[in-house]
Every structure is written in C-alpha cells, then in structure tokens.
Amino acid sequence: MSIRVAQWATRAVGALSLGLILDRPELELVGVFVSDPAKEGKDAAELAGRSNATGILATSDRDALLRGRPDVVINAADADTRMEEAVDDLEWLLRAGIDVIASEIRQVDHESLDVVRGQNDVLVVHLSCPRQEDLVC
Numbered sequence: 368m369s370i371r372v373a374q375w376a377t378r379a380v381g382a383l384s385l386g387l388i389l390d391r392p393e394l395e396l397v398g399v400f401v402s403d404p405a406k407e408g409k410d411a412a413e414l415a416g417r418s419n420a421t422g423i424l425a426t427s428d429r430d431a432l433l434r435g436r437p438d439v440v441i442n443a444a445d446a447d448t449r450m451e452e453a454v455d456d457l458e459w460l461l462r463a464g465i466d467v468i469a470s471e472i473r474q475v476d477h478e479s480l481d482v483v484r485g486q487n488d489v490l491v492v493h494l495s496c497p498r499q500e501d502l503v504c
Contacts, residue, residue: 370393375432401426442460
C-alpha cells in the first residue's frame with residue numbers, strides 16, 4: 368500500500384523533496400501546490416528537474432490539492448519571506464485533517480498548533496540544524 372503524498376511549494380527544498388517523492392515507489396504523488404503563477408499547470412516532473420511526465424500538474428488551488436486525498440503534505444513553503452501565509456497554510460492543512468511534514472517554519476508557536484492538530488500530526492524539520500536535539504517535533 369502506498370502513501371499518498373502532496374508537495375506544497377517547489378523552490379529549492381520543495382523541488383528536491385518532489386524529486387525524492389518521485390523516486391520512492393512506496394510514495395504516490397497526488398498533488399503539487401505552487402504559489403508562483405508561472406509554475407501553475409506545469410508537470411511535477413518538470414518542477415523536480417525530471418524528464419518523464421507524471422501527469423500531476425501543479426495548482427495554486429488549495430481545494431484542488433485536497434481532492435487528491437493526500438495522506439500527508441510535504442510543506443516546503445518559504446516561511447522566511449511569507450511567515451503569516453505559511454502559518455495560515457499549515458493551519459489550513461491541519462484543519463483539513465492532513466498530516467504535515469514542514470521545513471522552514473522556524474517562528475511557529477508549536478503549542479498553538481495543538482489547537483488545530485486533532486487526529487493528525489505535524490513534524491517541523493529545521494534542515495539547517497546540525498544536531499538532532501535541534502529538531503522540533
């Protein structure tokens with residue numbers, strides 16, 4: 368049984384994550400969310416720097432992403448330049464009942480996320496942290 372995964376954002380970390388999703392046979396890519404209008408409608412493979420089309424087209428429609436019924440969303444949004452939007456997106460995903468793995472959200476009050484977590488989980492990974500103790504779960 369595969370895990371249904373959606374990728375949220377496709378800049379540096381997101382494009383890398385997207386490629387890793389495509390490489391893993393146990394993961395099924397079901398959607399890609401982008402905020403850049405120039406990326407909307409592009410195939411996931413192109414956004415990951417791959418040549419073989421996946422048929423999964425990027426969207427800026429959050430509801431369309433959920434229609435793919437992801438089990439988990441890999442959120443790689445750039446929170447350094449758009450913190451409020453990134454937190455709103457994270458809360459929206461959690462309220463929709465989606466598990467989230469997020470990078471780059473350093474300034475989130477993690478205790479406040481408990482209010483919207485419910486039955487799902489969030490894992491925030493600080494990719495720049497050199498020690499395991501610095502990971503926030």
